[in-house]
Amino acid sequence: MPSYEEDLSEFERRNAQVLGISVDQVFSNEAWAKSMGGLSYPLLSDNWPYGHVATQYGVLRGSGTTERAIFVIDQQGIIRYIDIHAISEQPPTDKIMAALDKLK
Amino acid sequence: MATPKRPVWKLSVGEEAPDFELTATGDGAGKGGPPKKIKLSSYRGKKNVVLAFYPAAYTPV
Numbered sequence: 684m685p686s687y688e689e690d691l692s693e694f695e696r697r698n699a700q701v702l703g704i705s706v707d708q709v710f711s712n713e714a715w716a717k718s719m720g721g722l723s724y725p726l727l728s729d730n731w732p733y734g735h736v737a738t739q740y741g742v743l744r745g746s747g748t749t750e751r752a753i754f755v756i757d758q759q760g761i762i763r764y765i766d767i768h769a770i771s772e773q774p775p776t777d778k779i780m781a782a783l784d785k786l787k
Numbered sequence: 788m789a790t791p792k793r794p795v796w797k798l799s800v801g802e803e804a805p806d807f808e809l810t811a812t813g814d815g816a817g818k819g820g821p822p823k824k825i826k827l828s829s830y831r832g833k834k835n836v837v838l839a840f841y842p843a844a845y846t847p848v
Contacts, residue, residue: 687837687839694837697835698834698835699834699835699836699837700830700834700835700836700837701837701839702811702825702827702836702837702838702839703816703839703841704809704838704839704840704841705840705841705842705843705844706843707843707844709810709811709812709822711844711845712812712816712844713812713816713817713819713822714817714844715816715817715844715845716812716815716816716817716818717816717817717818717819718817719817720817721815721816721817721818722815722816722817722818723814723815724814724815724816725811725812725813725814725815725816725823725825726811726812726816726844727809727810727811727825728809728810728811729807729809730810731810735807736805736807736809737840739797739805739807740797740798740805740838740840741797741798742840748842748843749840749841749842750840750842751840751841751842752839752840753837753838753839753840754798754804754836754837754838754840755835755836755837755838756804756827756830756835756836756837756838757835758830758831758832758833758834758835759831759832760803760804760806760827760828760831761801761802761803761804762798762799762800762801762802762803762804763800763801764800765798765799765800774839779837783835783837786835
C-alpha cells in the first residue's frame with residue numbers, strides 16, 4: 684500500500700480517489716499508517732461483518748485475509764478495471780493509470 | 788503439484804460495483820483524524836475510485 688503514496692498526484696490528476704481496504708480494524712490501520720509516517724488516503728475496515736465487502740468483490744481468501752486486488756470504478760459506479768495479484772506482489776501502477784486515462 | 792486455489796470470480800469489468808459503507812480512518816490514515824464512514828456511492832458523479840484491497844496491515848509490500 685505505501686507505494687501509492689508516491690503516485691498520489693498522478694491519481695489526483697486523473698480525478699481518482701484511492702481507498703485502501705482490508706479486514707483489519709480501524710485502530711490497526713491507523714497505527715500501521717502512522718508507523719509509515721501517515722498516508723494521504725483513507726484505509727477502510729471491512730471488519731464487521733467480517734470480510735463482507737471482500738466477499739461481494741470475490742477477493743476474500745480461505746485464510747481470512749483478502750487478495751491483493753485493484754478495482755477501478757468510474758464516476759457512474761461501473762467497474763472499469765480489475766487486477767488480482769499474487770499476495771506478495773504489488774499491482775502495477777502504470778496499468779491502473781492507463782485504466783484511469785481511458786475514463787476521461 | 789496441486790493447482791493453487793483461487794477464489795470464485797464474481798465481478799467483471801462493465802458491472803456495477805457493489806456499494807458499501809465502511810468505517811475508515813480519517814482522510815489521511817495515520818494522521819490522527821477521527822474515524823469516519825465512507826460510502827462508495829458518495830463518489831458517484833464526482834470522482835473515479837481506485838479500490839485497493841490489501842491482505843493485512845503490517846504486511847510488507
